[in-house]
Amino acid sequence: MSLPWLILPTFNEAGNIEAIIAASREVLAGAAPDGYRILVVDDSSPDGTGEIADRLAAEHEEVLVLHRTERAGLGPAYLAGFAHALEHDAGYVFEMDSDFSHDPRDLARLLEAARADADLALGSRYVPGGGVTDWGPLRRFISRGGSEYARIGLRLPVHDLTGGFKCFRAEVLRSIDLVSVRSRGYAFQVELTYRAVRAGFRVVEIPIVFRDRQVGTSKMSSKIVVEAMWRVWQLPRQWRRALASGRARLAEPTPPSGERAAA
Numbered sequence: 001m002s003l004p005w006l007i008l009p010t011f012n013e014a015g016n017i018e019a020i021i022a023a024s025r026e027v028l029a030g031a032a033p034d035g036y037r038i039l040v041v042d043d044s045s046p047d048g049t050g051e052i053a054d055r056l057a058a059e060h061e062e063v064l065v066l067h068r069t070e071r072a073g074l075g076p077a078y079l080a081g082f083a084h085a086l087e088h089d090a091g092y093v094f095e096m097d098s099d100f101s102h103d104p105r106d107l108a109r110l111l112e113a114a115r116a117d118a119d120l121a122l123g124s125r126y127v128p129g130g131g132v133t134d135w136g137p138l139r140r141f142i143s144r145g146g147s148e149y150a151r152i153g154l155r156l157p158v159h160d161l162t163g164g165f166k167c168f169r170a171e172v173l174r175s176i177d178l179v180s181v182r183s184r185g186y187a188f189q190v191e192l193t194y195r196a197v198r199a200g201f202r203v204v205e206i207p208i209v210f211r212d213r214q215v216g217t218s219k220m221s222s223k224i225v226v227e228a229m230w231r232v233w234q235l236p237r238q239w240r241r242a243l244a245s246g247r248a249r250l251a252e253p254t255p256p257s258g259e260r261a262a263a
Contacts, residue, residue, distance in 0.1 A: 002091025002170065004028065004111055005037045007081035008098045011071055014047040014111050015215035016099045021056055021063060023104040024096075028062075031108035037090070039064045040098075041081040043071040066159060073184030075191075076165075082173050093173060095166045095189075099213035102165040106208050110167035119201035119251065122158065122193065123165030129207030130160070150190045153232045156197055158205065161190045165208060172201050177248035187231040194235050195242075200251035 006024055010017060021038055028036040040057075042050040042065065052063040066251035068077065078095060085093050092114050093256055096102045106123055124130050126147060132140060143162060150161040164186070177194035183191045199204055242248035 001035060002089055003037055004032050004092040004094065004224045005039055005081075005085035005088075005090040006067070006094040006096060006165075007078060007085065008038065008040045009074060009077035010040055010042045010045060010053070010083065010098050012045045012048045013098045014049045014052055016213075017049050019053050020098050020100060020104065021053075021060075023100075024035075024107065025060065025224060026061070027104050027107045031111050035062070036083070037064060037088075039066060039081050039084060040198055041066045041077045042067065043068045043077055065112060073188075074186070075181065075188035076183045078188065079178055079181060080220060082178060086170060086173060086241070090170050093168045094165050094171060095168075097164060097213075099215065101210055101213055102207065103211070106165065106206070107167075109206055113206055114167045114169055115203050117202065118167075118170050118204035120193065120196045120203045121167040121201055122160065122205050123163055123208035124158075124160035124205035125163060125208060126159040127205045127207050127212050130209065132210045134212035143224075146186075150232050151196075154190075154194055154235065156194060158197065158203055159194055160205060161193055162186050164189050165209075165210075166192075168196075169201075171251075172196050172199070175199055175201075175249050175251065177242040177245075180242050180247065182238070183231050186253045190232060191235055195239055195248070198227065198239055199248065 024038055040053040042053060050067055050098065056062045057065050066080060070082060082093060092111060094107060110123060125132050130247040147161045151158060176199055181191055193203060
C-alpha cells in the first residue's frame with residue numbers, strides 16, 4: 001500500500017523530537033487512517049536526538065529512524081529520507097521542520113490538496129491567509145526577499161520558494177532526478193520546487209503561518225543565504241542536463257481530481 005511518509009531531518013532537536021512526533025502521529029492518524037510512516041533522519045546529533053528517536057521507534061511501529069554519520073546539511077538529509085521512502089513504496093512524501101516552526105495540524109491540509117489536484121502542495125507564508133510570527137525585520141526581509149529574488153530570477157509563479165513545508169506526490173520525486181540535486185541548505189527548497197514546475201507538475205500553495213522555534217537553536221547562517229543566492233542561477237542549466245540525460249522526465253497528463261482521489 002502506498003502510504004504517506006513524513007520526513008523529519010534532525011540535528012540537535014532533543015528538546016522537540018518527542019513532542020513533534022506525538023503531534024504528527026495524532027494528525028496523520030486522522031488524515032491517513034489506512035497508515036502512514038514518520039521517518040526521522042538524524043545527522044549524528046550530539047544531544048541525543050537520535051537515541052530519543054530510536055526509543056520512539058521501538059514504541060510505535062509507524063516511526064522509523066535513519067542514522068547518518070555526519071552533518072551534511074538539510075538537502076542531503078532530505079534526499080536520504082526521500083530515497084528510503086520511495087524504496088518502500090511511499091505514495092506521498094512530506095517535508096516538515098522538526099521544531100514546530102510548521103504546525104503539524106497543517107499536515108492534513110497538505111495531504112488533502114495532494115490527494116485532490118496538487119502534485120506538490122506547498123505550505124506558503126506569502127499567499128493570502130499565510131504569514132510569519134516571532135521574526136524580526138531582518139529575518140523577514142531575508143526570507144521574503146529571498147523568495148522574491150528566486151521567483152523573479154527563475155520566472156516561477158510560486159510566492160514562497162524558500163519554504164520547507166511540503167507534500168509531494170511520489171511521482172514528482174521519481175521524475176525530477178534527485179540524484180543530481182546539489183543544494184545543501186535552503187536553496188534545496190528552491191531547487192525542488194523549480195524542478196517540479198519545469199517538469200510540468202502542478203504546484204498549489206496552501207496558506208500557513210510560520211512560527212519561530214521556541215526550543216533549540218536556528219540552523220540559519222550567512223553561508224546558507226549566500227548558497228541560495230548563487231545557486232539560483234545554476235538551476236536552469238542543471239535541469240536541462242538532467243532532462244538531456246534521460247534521468248529526469250516531464251509529467252504525464254494529470255487525471256481529474258476525482259479520479260486521483262479515488263486512487
